[in-house]
Amino acid sequence: MGSSEAEKPLRRIAASFEELAAVAKQQPAGAMDAGAFSGACSNVSVLFGCLGIAFKFAEMDYVAKVNDLVEASKTISTLPSMVELDIQNDTVRKAGSHTRNMLRVKRGIDMVKVLFEQILVTEGNSLRDAASVAYAQVFAPHHGRAIRMAVAAGMYALPSKSQLLKKLNEDGEGLSKGSNAELRQIIGTSNPLRGRTIYLKEFRHRLVKR
Numbered sequence: 001m002g003s004s005e006a007e008k009p010l011r012r013i014a015a016s017f018e019e020l021a022a023v024a025k026q027q028p029a030g031a032m033d034a035g036a037f038s039g040a041c042s043n044v045s046v047l048f049g050c051l052g053i054a055f056k057f058a059e060m061d062y063v064a065k066v067n068d069l070v071e072a073s074k075t076i077s078t079l080p081s082m083v084e085l086d087i088q089n090d091t092v093r094k095a096g097s098h099t100r101n102m103l104r105v106k107r108g109i110d111m112v113k114v115l116f117e118q119i120l121v122t123e124g125n126s127l128r129d130a131a132s133v134a135y136a137q138v139f140a141p142h143h144g145r146a147i148r149m150a151v152a153a154g155m156y157a158l159p160s161k162s163q164l165l166k167k168l169n170e171d172g173e174g175l176s177k178g179s180n181a182e183l184r185q186i187i188g189t190s191n192p193l194r195g196r197t198i199y200l201k202e203f204r205h206r207l208v209k210r
């Protein structure tokens with residue numbers, strides 16, 4: 001990794017998802033490499049860390065779950081085999097299981113994708129509308145009322161778009177052409193990832209059958 005990528009987290013995230021898309025292409029359908037996946041997801045942690053004190057809990061939750069996947073990937077090589085093991089042990093829904101953590105982390109990635117799409121289409125410097133849409137689409141249907149209320153309150157303490165970009169070492173003056181390209185790259189390259197995580201839907205069907 002070049003030093004410019006280390007200093008520019010958006011670039012590092014875009015690059016890691018591009019690598020992940022390339023890894024996914026080489027593998028049989030669905031057999032996503034667990035190490036490559038969790039490595040790319042851990043690069044995203046820095047974004048959750050930029051959301052301000054109100055989302056500290058969200059950051060800790062995401063980081064803990066990604067770390068669990070990073071550790072698990074040292075002994076279990078693909079995501080489907082992690083799910084398969086949890087199915088065998090009847091721990092798919094158990095708090096802290098790899099499969100459950102994987103689903104939460106996947107939602108985190110989905111939310112970041114929608115957030116960036118929304119940052120590009122919403123007017124002005126506020127992050128609140130973009131973040132509210134992303135949360136409403138991805139997490140809200142899975143959260144109870146208390147968490148939804150806490151997140152809604154936290155939205156008022158978000159940094160502005162330009163503050164967020166500044167924290168990410170991008171042009172703090174707004175959406176510069178440079179970071180715009182990075183955002184588009186992240187949005188684009190997370191698509192192959194979504195296709196490859198289709199097995200998560202499969203295991204939900206298997207659960208329904210039980």
Ligand code: 1PW
Binds near residue numbers: 096100
């Ligand atoms: C700039 C974007 C701003 C939007 C912020 C979105 C934050 C979304 C994540 C909030 C998660 C914190 C609340 C914790 C929820 C937990 O109940 C749940 N985790 C998730 C990711 O849903 C816990 O899962 P678990 O440990 O019971 O498997």
